[in-house]
Every structure is written in structure tokens, then in C-alpha cells.
Amino acid sequence: xxxxxxxxxxxxxxAKDLTxxxxxxxxxxxxxxxxLFMMVMVGFIYPSNGSTLTNLPIGLVNEDLSYNSSTIPSxxxxxxxxxxxxxxxxxxxxxxxxxxxxxxxDMVQRGELNGGIIISSNFSExxxxxxxxxxxxxxxxxxxxxxATVQAALSAVFDQMGxxxxxxxxQPLNATNPLAVVKPYxxxxxxxxxxxxxxxxxxxxxxxxxxxMMSVMTGLPVAISQEKEIGTMDGMMVAPINRLSIILGKTxxxxxxGLIQGVIILVLAVGLFGVxxxxxxxxxxxLLLLGIFxxxxxxxxxxxxxxxxxxxxxxxxxxMFPMMFLSGVFFPIQQMPWYMQGVSKFLPxxxxxxxxxxxxxxxxxxxxxxxxxxxxxxxxxxxxxxxVPVFRRMMTR
Amino acid sequence: MMIMExxxxxxxxxLTKRFGKFTAVDDIxxxxxxGEIFGLLGPNGAGKSTTLRVLSTLARPTKGTAVIxxxxxxxxxxxxxxxxxxxxxxxxxxxxxxxxxxxxFFGNLFNIPKDVLNKRIDELLELVQLTKWxxxxxxxxxxxxxxxxxxxxxLLNMPQVLFLDxxxxxxxxxxSVEIRxxxxxxxxxxxxxxxITTHMMVDADLLCDRIAIVDHGKIVALDxxxxxxxxxxxxxxxxISLELANLNQELIDTVRKLDCVDSVTQExxxxxxxxxxxxxxxxSVLDSVRVKKxxxxxxxxxxxxxxxxxxxITGHQVRDVADQKIPMETRRRFGQRPQARGR
Numbered sequence: 001x002x003x004x005x006x007x008x009x010x011x012x013x014x015a016k017d018l019t020x021x022x023x024x025x026x027x028x029x030x031x032x033x034x035x036l037f038m039m040v041m042v043g044f045i046y047p048s049n050g051s052t053l054t055n056l057p058i059g060l061v062n063e064d065l066s067y068n069s070s071t072i073p074s075x076x077x078x079x080x081x082x083x084x085x086x087x088x089x090x091x092x093x094x095x096x097x098x099x100x101x102x103x104x105x106d107m108v109q110r111g112e113l114n115g116g117i118i119i120s121s122n123f124s125e126x127x128x129x130x131x132x133x134x135x136x137x138x139x140x141x142x143x144x145x146x147x148a149t150v151q152a153a154l155s156a157v158f159d160q161m162g163x164x165x166x167x168x169x170x171q172p173l174n175a176t177n178p179l180a181v182v183k184p185y186x187x188x189x190x191x192x193x194x195x196x197x198x199x200x201x202x203x204x205x206x207x208x209x210x211x212x213m214m215s216v217m218t219g220l221p222v223a224i225s226q227e228k229e230i231g232t233m234d235g236m237m238v239a240p241i242n243r244l245s246i247i248l249g250k251t252x253x254x255x256x257x258g259l260i261q262g263v264i265i266l267v268l269a270v271g272l273f274g275v276x277x278x279x280x281x282x283x284x285x286x287l288l289l290l291g292i293f294x295x296x297x298x299x300x301x302x303x304x305x306x307x308x309x310x311x312x313x314x315x316x317x318x319x320m321f322p323m324m325f326l327s328g329v330f331f332p333i334q335q336m337p338w339y340m341q342g343v344s345k346f347l348p349x350x351x352x353x354x355x356x357x358x359x360x361x362x363x364x365x366x367x368x369x370x371x372x373x374x375x376x377x378x379x380x381x382x383x384x385x386x387x388v389p390v391f392r393r394m395m396t397r
Numbered sequence: 398m399m400i401m402e403x404x405x406x407x408x409x410x411x412l413t414k415r416f417g418k419f420t421a422v423d424d425i426x427x428x429x430x431x432g433e434i435f436g437l438l439g440p441n442g443a444g445k446s447t448t449l450r451v452l453s454t455l456a457r458p459t460k461g462t463a464v465i466x467x468x469x470x471x472x473x474x475x476x477x478x479x480x481x482x483x484x485x486x487x488x489x490x491x492x493x494x495x496x497x498x499x500x501x502f503f504g505n506l507f508n509i510p511k512d513v514l515n516k517r518i519d520e521l522l523e524l525v526q527l528t529k530w531x532x533x534x535x536x537x538x539x540x541x542x543x544x545x546x547x548x549x550x551x552l553l554n555m556p557q558v559l560f561l562d563x564x565x566x567x568x569x570x571x572x573s574v575e576i577r578x579x580x581x582x583x584x585x586x587x588x589x590x591x592x593i594t595t596h597m598m599v600d601a602d603l604l605c606d607r608i609a610i611v612d613h614g615k616i617v618a619l620d621x622x623x624x625x626x627x628x629x630x631x632x633x634x635x636x637i638s639l640e641l642a643n644l645n646q647e648l649i650d651t652v653r654k655l656d657c658v659d660s661v662t663q664e665x666x667x668x669x670x671x672x673x674x675x676x677x678x679x680x681s682v683l684d685s686v687r688v689k690k691x692x693x694x695x696x697x698x699x700x701x702x703x704x705x706x707x708x709x710i711t712g713h714q715v716r717d718v719a720d721q722k723i724p725m726e727t728r729r730r731f732g733q734r735p736q737a738r739g740r
Contacts, residue, residue: 005508008505009505009506012502012505012506016491016494016498016502019493019494019498020491020493020494023493023494023534024493230487230488231485231486231487231488231489232488232489232490232491234455234483234485234487234489235489235503235550236506237454237455238453238454238455238478238481238482238483239478239503239506239507240475240476240478240479240506240507241475241506
């Protein structure tokens with residue numbers, strides 16, 4: 001009887017909250033628009049079809065002018081020809097001839113170039129005398145990301161060109177497989193699942209987990225403190241109902257709201273950005289609910305300690321911001337310094353995002369994410385155990 | 398279980414409520430009889446609303462307790478809740494729900510069976526002439542309409558005790574009259590006990606069987622309106638209304654200094670309301686005014702009002718404190734326009 005009443009009252013409160021939500025047109029629009037913005041922004045900033053770098057403006061300086069013969073091209077000229085032939089296939093670079101290294105520096109500073117290739121003055125001589133030819137890649141440090149991409153791309157190009165040259169060089173040895181002589185290791189990369197996941201595949205599960213959990217975590221304190229402020233909370237408090245059904249009903253309303261947002265993002269991710277869900281869709285929703293559960297306690301505690309809506313909202317923002325960046329939603333945790341990694345271990349969002357990623361990208365099942373599940377459940381239980389008495393006390397001050 | 402001392406439905410025992418160091422309700426005790434309309438009269442901040450919140454289980458007392466309908470508010474709070482209804486100063490209504498949806502929501506929390514509840518909602522809406530607006534969202538209602546439906550909400554569980562916290566605050570005179578008549582009718586027809594807090598003398602005077610005057614968290618007087626007034630209009634005390642053509646501060650001070658004068662209130666530019674005691678008082682007041690060249694237009698012997706009683710007992714006016722709150726709210730609502738101060 002008690003449990004039945006508790007649930008039925010909770011449902012009434014949740015239904016009331018949702019009716020209010022659906023009648024608030026602007027709020028409803030924002031409910032859909034917010035995740036849409038989030039998704040579109042992240043989706044287009046990090047394009048899903050891998051490396052699409054083309055026409056990077058790069059300056060080329062040939063300091064090696066010692067070997068000048070009209071009939072046989074010098075090693076440096078041969079290098080340039082190969083580079084141009086290679087680039088003709090990929091269109092990755094937009095090469096322009098620059099006379100000196102200082103000119104490259106100037107042009108990088110003016111923003112005309114993203115970097116430069118310098119063929120050292122003794123390049124040809126070194127190669128002819130059986131030594132390594134030195135190539136310098138000059139990068140633009142003001143933009144670490146582009147500079148890293150340029151370096152990686154050029155290194156790969158040079159590596160390939162070097163291999164081609166080496167194969168030619170070993171030809172006289174009459175090896176059956178010249179490539180095996182030059183490069184004895186054949187390195188291949190293979191994912192756990194087929195296809196090549198993009199950065200967006202990495203980020204989508206995290207964003208879904210984050211949006212849903214944060215929508216509940218902010219929604220709950222706001223919903224409760226708002227009712228306290230306008231006075232309607234008294235109407236519920238004066239009814240002979242279990243105090244728990246108020247918090248439970250409010251939570252259910254917010255969970256429904258969060259899940260609606262989650263579904264919107266999921267649909268957008270799949271439909272608009274080509275994210276594929278490898279795991280069980282029910283498990284995805286189960287994980288979202290578990291993530292919410294792990295957060296709700298925290299939301300309730302914060303609700304209990306804040307008197308009005310404004311404070312509640314500000315407090316939530318303060319907590320949410322570091323959580324967004326520390327829980328590995330946008331950047332892999334492994335990239336962070338050890339102390340930040342330590343902090344991230346205390347955030348439930350870390351585990352929810354991680355588990356969701358494993359399920360969505362790698363097609364993991366329950367056994368594979370059992371550690372995350374246990375941590376999330378423990379987190380939720382501990383927070384709820386703390387939250388319920390705190391909330392009860394707050395209700396009858 | 399239902400032990401009722403001398404048919405009191407509410408027994409308040411040494412109730413104290415502190416907020417930090419501030420004592421809002423200071424060790425008060427009183428009983429309310431079944432079927433009575435009982436008023437807590439006092440300025441804002443006197444502790445009336447806090448008393449009401451504690452009695453309606455919305456706040457826990459720091460010390461003491463109360464028994465309502467035989468149930469202790471601390472030990473059997475849910476039983477108490479079934480017996481009571483509360484109309485607070487703040488509107489307990491969701492703007493985005495319709496009148497009927499609001500009532501159904503709160504009714505459901507009381508586990509009222511669906512058919513009974515639907516019938517009751519129709520009856521209650523009829524009672525306050527809101528049937529026409531049954532399916533309109535409450536946010537579109539006028540203040541008067543909102544207060545009417547707010548009162549009706551408290552009646553969903555057919556409470557034996559109805560708590561009203563400043564029910565006429567911010568209402569126009571006509572709406573106030575409607576609310577007063579409604580409460581009276583409810584009390585007479587259903588025998589509902591009503592506990593009302595107000596700083597409006599009219600409400601208390603017209604409505605309440607008994608009035609407790611509250612000041613600084615304490616009950617300073619408790620009796621019927623008539624008996625309270627008798628305390629100052631006995632053989633010894635007289636209230637004089639004096640109209641002076643040339644009323645000035647010097648005249649007021651002269652009158653106030655007289656031994657026989659208990660209090661002087663300036664009502665407008667020409668009228669003074671003076672409470673005096675002693676058989677010679679009347680003459681002394683008139684003499685002293687004449688000595689100071691005061692031009693007396695008229696003199697009246699007045700019937701005391703509750704305001705006089707309050708002033709007599711507490712030494713300050715209800716408005717002294719009450720007024721501080723109302724202009725603040727008015728200012729917030731109307732911005733900085735001084736002419737919009739009146740309600």
C-alpha cells in the first residue's frame with residue numbers, strides 16, 4: 001500500500017511536470033534546439049570522414065644548388081619531382097617555391113604559409129656519397145594543431161618517398177622482394193570493429209551521456225527550487241504523501257525530459273553524422289538511465305542546500321563546467337596530466353561516457369562494461385543514501 | 398485516540414520557532430474550539446505566518462508542539478494533513494495547468510477516488526463561480542479569480558480545519574468581501590474551523606469569533622473582538638476624535654505630554670485620535686488645546702476599534718510594521734512610480 005501510493009503519487013507529480021513542460025512552447029523548442037546545436041557544432045568542427053586536409057600552403061626552399069647538370073637531375077631535383085608527382089595524386093599540399101629560409105619565416109608570420117620544406121645545401125652531395133640527405137620541415141608554432149598535422153603529413157610523404165628511393169637502390173642486389181629488404185616490418189592497424197571510426201564517433205557517446213545527465217542534474221534543482229519559490233511546493237507538502245514521492249516524481253519528470261533529449265541527439269548522430277551504433281540500443285538507454293541515477297543524488301543534495309533557483313543554477317554550472325572537460329567527453333583522459341586524470345576518476349560522467357563509448361563504438365555487452373556499471377551503481381547508491389535524509393531535513397525546516 | 402480537551406480542535410502547547418538567533422514564535426499556547434473562526438492579528442513579522450506554517454506541518458517547531466483533531470503535528474503529521482487545508486499568501490497553483498487539472502492534481506495527492514474527485518471539483522468550481530473557466534489555464538486568470546480557486550484548492554479534502562494566511566492580501570475591496578463571505582459561509586454550513594492570520598483589522602473584526610493579538614512572537618491578548626475593545630473602553634478609557642483647523646506639531650506634542658493621554662494618532666491634516674484615561678481627561682485635553690490657541694472644529698467620542706486595542710496593548714500601530722512591507726512589494730511591481738503606491 002505504502003509503496004503503491006509512493007509510486008502513484010510520484011507518477012502524478014512527474015505527469016504534472018511533463019504537462020507543464022509540454023505547454024511551455026519556448027522551453028520545448030529549446031529542449032530540441034540545444035542538443036541540435038551541440039551536435040551540429042561538434043559534428044562539423046570535427047568532420048567525420050577522416051583526413052580531408054587539402055591544399056595546405058607550403059613553401060619549398062632548395063638550398064642545394066651545387067650539383068647543377070642539365071642532363072641528369074641532381075638528387076634534390078629528383079626529390080622535388082617526386083614530391084610534385086606524389087602531390088599531384090593527393091592534392092594535399094600547395095607548393096610554392098621560396099628562395100630563402102627567412103622568406104618562409106616571413107610568409108608564415110604573414111599567414112601566407114602553414115609551413116615549409118627545406119632541402120639542405122649538401123643534400124645532393126650527401127646522397128651521392130652514400131650518406132643521409134637532410135630535409136627540414138619548418139612548422140608554424142602559433143597553430144599547434146595545423147603544425148602537427150603538417151608535420152605528420154609531410155613525414156609520411158617523405159617516408160614513402162624514401163622507401164621508393166631505397167627500393168630503387170637495392171634493385172641491383174637482386175632481392176626477390178626489395179620492399180622486405182628496405183622495410184622488414186609490415187605494420188598494419190586494425191580496429192576491433194570494422195570501419196574507421198572518426199573523432200565524431202569518439203565524441204558522440206560522450207555528448208549523449210553528458211547532455212542527458214546534465215539536463216537532469218540542472219533540471220532537478222531548478223524544478224524543485226522553482227516550486228519552493230513560487231509556493232506550490234507547500235501544496236504538495238501539505239498533502240498526506242510520502243516526502244520521497246515528491247523527489248521521486250520530480251526526478252522521473254526530469255529523467256523523461258533528459259531521455260527525450262538523449263533520443264534527439266542519438267537520432268541526429270545516426271542520421272546526420274553517420275554514427276553507427278555497434279552495440280545493443282537497449283543497453284545504450286539502460287546506460288543513460290544508470291548515468292542519470294548516479295547523478296540524481298548529487299542534484300538532490302545541491303537542491304537541498306540552495307534556497308533559490310538562481311543559486312541552484314549557478315552552483316550547477318560551476319560543477320558542470322569542469323566535469324565537461326575532465327570526464328573525457330571531448331578529450332581522451334589519457335592526454336591529461338596525472339592529477340587531472342585522478343580528478344576524472346571521481347566523476348560519474350567519466351564512466352558513463354566510457355561505457356557508452358564501448359557499447360556504441362565497440363559493440364560491447366554487459367560483461368565488457370561491468371566495471372563501469374559497478375562504479376556507476378555504487379556512485380548512485382552512495383549519493384542517494386546521502387541525499388534522501390538531507391532532502392527530508394530540507395523539506396521540514 | 399481522539400482526546401479532545403473541552404472540544405478544542407487545535408491545542409497549541411508552548412510552541413517556539415527560531416530561525417538561527419531570531420525567535421519568530423516565542424513560547425505561545427492557545428486553543429481553538431471546533432467550529433470557531435480564530436484570528437491571529439498582528440503586524441507582518443509578528444510570527445503569525447510562522448505559527449501557521451508550523452501548525453500546518455510545513456515547518457517543524459523548535460520547541461513545543463500542537464495537537465490538531467487529536468493528532469500531534471510532530472508524531473502524526475500525515476494524519477494532521479488529512480484534516481487540514483491551507484491557503485497561503487503565495488498562490489498554490491500551476492499557471493500552465495487548467496483550473497480543473499490543478500484541482501485534480503492536488504486532489505489525487507489526497508487519494509480521493511476519481512469519480513468523487515471529479516464531482517467535487519465541479520461543485521467547488523461552481524461554488525466560486527469559476528465553472529466557465531474550468532478548462533482555462535490558471536495563468537490567464539485575474540488576481541481575484543486566482544485567489545478564489547486557490548481557496549477552493551484547500552477544500553478538496555473537505556478539511557475540518559482551514560488555515561488562511563493573509564487571504565485578502567493584495568485583493569481589491571470587492572474580492573476581499575467575496576473571500577470573507579465565502580469563509581463565513583463555509584464555517585456556518587460545514588462547521589469548518591478556520592484559523593486565519595491577518596494584519597487587516599477589518600478581516601479580524603468582521604470574521605473572527607476570537608482574536609489573538611500577536612506581537613514579536615508572543616500572544617499579547619486573546620478574546621472576542623467585543624471583549625478586546627472593552628478593555629480600552631471601560632469606565633476609565635475614552636477615545637476622542639478631535640478636529641482642529643490649525644493642527645500642528647506643537648499642538649500634538651502638547652496633548653501627548655498630558656498625563657491622562659495614553660496615545661495620540663494623527664489621522665489626517667485635521668484629525669487627531671486620542672486615547673485618554675480618567676474622568677477629568679476630556680476637559681484637560683480641550684483646555685490644553687485652547688491654551689495653545691488650537692481652533693477646535695469638532696469633538697467626538699468614538700467607539701474603539703481593534704486598531705486602538707492593538708495600539709493600547711503594544712504601544713505601536715499595526716501599520717508601523719505592516720506598512721514597511723507593502724510599499725516594498727508595490728515598488729517592485731510598479732517600478733519607481735511613486736503615484737502607484739496605493740493598493
